[in-house]
Amino acid sequence: MSAGMPILEVRDLWAGYGATMVVRGLGLTVETGETVVIIGPNGHGKTTLLRTVTGLIRPKRGEVLLEGERVDGKTPEHLAGLGMVHVPQGDQLFPDMTVEENLVMGAFLPAPWKDRHRSLERVYHLIPALRERSGQRARTLSGGERRLVGLGRGLMREARILMIDEPSLGLAPVAIETVYGAIREIHDTGTTILLVEENFTHIGDVADVVHVVEMGSIVRSGPLEELSKDRTVVETYLGSL
Amino acid sequence: MTSFVGILVETIVLGSIYGLVAIGMTLIYGTLRILDMSQGSMVMIGGFVGWGVLVVAGWSPVLAILIAFVITFAMGTFTELISVQPLMGRRGFDFEMVTFITTFAVAIVFANVALQVFGPFQHNVTPVVRGGVDVYNRVNLSYQNMTMALVSVGLMGGLGLFLARTRWGLAIRAVAQNLDAARLMGVPVMKLYPLTMGLASALAGIGGVFLGAKFFAYPSAGDLPLLEALIVVIFGGLGSLSGTLYAAYAIGLIQATAEVVVGTTWSLPILYAIILLVLVVRPHGLRGTPSEARL
Numbered sequence: 001m002s003a004g005m006p007i008l009e010v011r012d013l014w015a016g017y018g019a020t021m022v023v024r025g026l027g028l029t030v031e032t033g034e035t036v037v038i039i040g041p042n043g044h045g046k047t048t049l050l051r052t053v054t055g056l057i058r059p060k061r062g063e064v065l066l067e068g069e070r071v072d073g074k075t076p077e078h079l080a081g082l083g084m085v086h087v088p089q090g091d092q093l094f095p096d097m098t099v100e101e102n103l104v105m106g107a108f109l110p111a112p113w114k115d116r117h118r119s120l121e122r123v124y125h126l127i128p129a130l131r132e133r134s135g136q137r138a139r140t141l142s143g144g145e146r147r148l149v150g151l152g153r154g155l156m157r158e159a160r161i162l163m164i165d166e167p168s169l170g171l172a173p174v175a176i177e178t179v180y181g182a183i184r185e186i187h188d189t190g191t192t193i194l195l196v197e198e199n200f201t202h203i204g205d206v207a208d209v210v211h212v213v214e215m216g217s218i219v220r221s222g223p224l225e226e227l228s229k230d231r232t233v234v235e236t237y238l239g240s241l
Numbered sequence: 242m243t244s245f246v247g248i249l250v251e252t253i254v255l256g257s258i259y260g261l262v263a264i265g266m267t268l269i270y271g272t273l274r275i276l277d278m279s280q281g282s283m284v285m286i287g288g289f290v291g292w293g294v295l296v297v298a299g300w301s302p303v304l305a306i307l308i309a310f311v312i313t314f315a316m317g318t319f320t321e322l323i324s325v326q327p328l329m330g331r332r333g334f335d336f337e338m339v340t341f342i343t344t345f346a347v348a349i350v351f352a353n354v355a356l357q358v359f360g361p362f363q364h365n366v367t368p369v370v371r372g373g374v375d376v377y378n379r380v381n382l383s384y385q386n387m388t389m390a391l392v393s394v395g396l397m398g399g400l401g402l403f404l405a406r407t408r409w410g411l412a413i414r415a416v417a418q419n420l421d422a423a424r425l426m427g428v429p430v431m432k433l434y435p436l437t438m439g440l441a442s443a444l445a446g447i448g449g450v451f452l453g454a455k456f457f458a459y460p461s462a463g464d465l466p467l468l469e470a471l472i473v474v475i476f477g478g479l480g481s482l483s484g485t486l487y488a489a490y491a492i493g494l495i496q497a498t499a500e501v502v503v504g505t506t507w508s509l510p511i512l513y514a515i516i517l518l519v520l521v522v523r524p525h526g527l528r529g530t531p532s533e534a535r536l
């Protein structure tokens with residue numbers, strides 16, 4: 001791969017459910033080491049974008065490139081093998097497995113599997129609450145704890161790009177602080193992150209580039225400082241900065 | 242009391258062997274969300290493998306179990322690839338219903354091939370392990386029965402360990418509990434499905450060796466075990482491994498008790514009346530969760 005090639009490039013992507021297109025001609029690039037945040041109201045295609053990039057949904061049109069290689073239409077398990085890590089929205093856990101089994105599943109692929117004990121230690125160190133809950137079934141956890149398990153599971157293997165879907169959704173302020181504390185630490189290790197959120201409130205310390213999505217395509221882009229001076233954007237996505 | 246113990250011993254032995262078949266069906270239902278009607282064929286095939294290895298070739302029972310494992314594993318994988326895999330990911334039909342029929346069709350083909358090859362006769366398998374032990378007042382438990390029950394229970398325990406401790410065991414449970422998330426972890430589901438059905442079929446195949454040794458090997462030898470396994474699986478709660486185990490022994494115990502108390506004529510009607518009652522009160526079975534059960 002030539003130097004300077006973006007880790008992820010999305011070109012004119014169209015995707016949705018049945019005949020309804022939710023992602024409509026969306027394009028973006030994510031450079032190595034960057035944290036890119038996508039902001040937008042509910043139902044405007046943010047989750048669908050991530051699900052399409054990781055292969056859970058087949059795009060109707062457009063291209064997804066991972067370091068220059070076309071990967072659109074590939075299966076999620078294939079893309080996982082190429083180093084995509086997706087922390088899905090809500091509690092997409094294995095409900096009848098313990099917290100530790102959930103985490104270990106994050107290291108299912110052959111190479112991470114060999115390192116799973118070390119990875120487990122690292123995740124427990126990063127998110128200590130998980131160690132206390134390690135033997136508990138995921139089904140019995142609170143919403144915030146589940147989100148932490150989802151995030152921890154995503155950290156069990158090295159990611160070429162880590163995609164996180166609305167980590168703050170439905171969480172109490174304290175839990176949000178824990179989740180974003182962990183994201184900040186991952187960001188600081190140089191991991192490339194593509195993050196989706198509904199508003200600006202929590203992304204202050206992590207966002208390098210922010211894209212605003214409306215009706216399935218990007219309507220504004222730029223560094224956070226720049227967008228936060230844009231009155232229409234601020235008025236729409238009233239996050240306190 | 243003597244007759245009760247006698248019947249109890251018999252139902253524990255039979256329950257353990259049927260449990261092997263039922264637990265395979267549960268594994269398949271939990272993972273693929275289908276009722277695999279070809280599991281009875283695996284019992285039948287296992288029976289013929291046992292007969293071939295023990296009687297025709299005169300080899301050891303350990304070899305019979307190993308060969309049955311390999312052959313029925315391959316047959317189960319093959320069955321998945323021809324009757325289930327082609328239907329996956331397609332829309333506009335009831336997947337569970339259609340695979341119910343396609344796997345049943347495969348079972349009919351297997352049974353008729355066996356009929357052509359071996360004829361409609363019952364092939365007798367002479368006992369391999371001789372002797373027995375009196376467990377209670379002239380109730381004899383043959384060493385052969387004891388061995389078969391212990392091996393069955395051991396295999397079920399082994400399956401439990403496999404699912405709890407190993408990489409691929411965890412992957413099977415992950416697919417059963419959250420398919421999308423499992424794929425995001427990199428689990429190759431399209432390979433995992435045939436392997437799961439192969440594994441379940443291999444358990445049924447070994448059960449078939451035992452049932453063949455206990456009764457006979459013949460082309461329709463899988464019919465009754467399939468029905469028994471279906472009842473056990475639904476009574477226990479679809480997709481619940483522990484429920485399947487409870488159900489296998491509960492059904493045996495109810496039947497044994499009924500036989501002693503009211504005699505053979507009424508034991509089956511009573512057993513099924515109780516099953517009906519339990520299912521009407523708990524439609525999701527003993528251990529199934531109301532929405533969907535998971536491994």
